[in-house]
Amino acid sequence: MSMRKVFVLDTNILLNNPASIFKFDEHDVVIPISVIEEIDTFKKDLSENGRNAREVSRILDRLRERGTLSSGIKLFEGKEDSGSLFVYLGNNMKILPELLADSTDNHILAIGLTLQKQYADGREVKIITKDSNLRIKADAFGVGAEDFEADKVDISHLYKGIRNIKVDADVINEFYTKREIKPVIEKLYPNEFVIMEDKDDPNQFVYGAFDPHDNLIRMLDPHSEGVWGIYPRNIEQTFALEALLDDNIKLVTLSGGAGTGKTLMAIAAGLAKTTDEDEYQKLLVARPIFPLGKDLGFLPGDLDEKLNPWMQPIFDNLELLLGGGSTTRQKRFSKSYQELINQGMLAVEPLTYIRGRSLPNQFFIVDEAQNLTPHEIKTILTRAGEGTKVVLTGDPYQIDNPYIDSENNGLTYVIERFRTERIAAHITLQRGERSELATLAATLL
Secondary structure (H helix, E strand, O other): OOOOOEEEEOHHHHHHOHHHHHOOOOOEEEEEHHHHHHHHOOOOOOOHHHHHHHHHHHHHHHHHOOOOOOOOEEOOOOOOOOOEEEEEOOOOHHHOOOOOOOOHHHHHHHHHHHHHHHOOOOOOEEEEOOOHHHHHHHHHOOOEEEOOOOOOOOHHHOOOOEEEEEEOHHHHHHHHHHOEEOOOOOOOOOOOEEEEEEOOOOOOEEEEEEEOOOOEEEEOOOOOOOEOOEOOOOHHHHHHHHHHHOOOOOEEEEEEOOOOOHHHHHHHHHHHHHHHOOOOOEEEEEEOOHHHOOOHHHOOOOHHHHHHHHHHHHHHHHHHHHOOOOOHHHHHOOOOOHHHHHOOOEEEEEHHHOOOOOEOOEEEEEOOHHHOOHHHHHHHHOOEOOOOEEEEEEOOOOOOOOOOOOOOOHHHHHHHHHOOOOOEEEEEEOOOOOOHHHHHHHHHO
């Protein structure tokens, strides 16, 4: 058995995931008393940080019943190789140069240095923090430091949902004739989209989707009539629309940069399924409001007026789809999306009030999902009732939440965890279609 390590946790690790305390198996976990004090300042917040701070307090209080936190309490009762949790009471700031301020981060650094000297017998001490500056300072002082890895996904190898395969011409001909074919490679994921290209002539290709039930790649029937006036402009959008309109797929994740059409296509598909096909009772569109760091109470007006600045990107897409279109259904609602809201067929809400609700038979779109933590995404997905379809959209490279990054946000977490599930599909959109200027800006700037 390898020597047990010692992990010193920063406040941001606990606020991001209270259960992180239990993620270190046989190794010991140290929480500085200054971190407990900092956690206490968040407890009254009505945000996700406040909820997590209260959960941390409850966890520590339950553990306290089994012993003394300052002396160490086994994290897993009945497990012989369980690590222990310690609340460290000291913060020997004298171990650090005087130029460093008296702060929680520097208390953690001082404790890391102290423990490293204490365990000179070879036990490795590491500071676990999402604060890159603290990791830099720890490295400068010779103390190991890293981010919390349990929820991380290697984004360079993130599942794209689309597979390009080079095949012989006879395979393409057979697919055209039969409209389905046995997979030509192994390990396709459920609902993965496949582009089969003639190895001798790249201009000849066919595409389909893998059906895990019958182990076949099936040809797609493109929606040539479009959806609410929206037509796919590239093959990625074609695949996205296929997944959005497939009622057997209950979870769709769409990732991509600005202008790739993620939100617009999701809302168009939701409107079609709700108002045209009556497949769902309501289209619910939500997005997080916390990334900009403002509380709703600082905005003037009633609740709708407070929410408007946060929800405006959703309203912009709705106005594009509902305003002044030429189709019958667009004319029906051409005055305003407010008609759909009044009829109970559309709701645009912040994610703030999602906890505790049950959402049956709804087409539920969560925009900007990359700004949610894995725990928040779990909270959202567990709200889905019978008959509900959930669509998550976002850009993993555009993170506003200071506690997460491109590798440990909720969107990438779900993409990675659900790629083997039959009720889920994912598409990575790479080509911008908003405008020539927007595409150039995204590429050049």
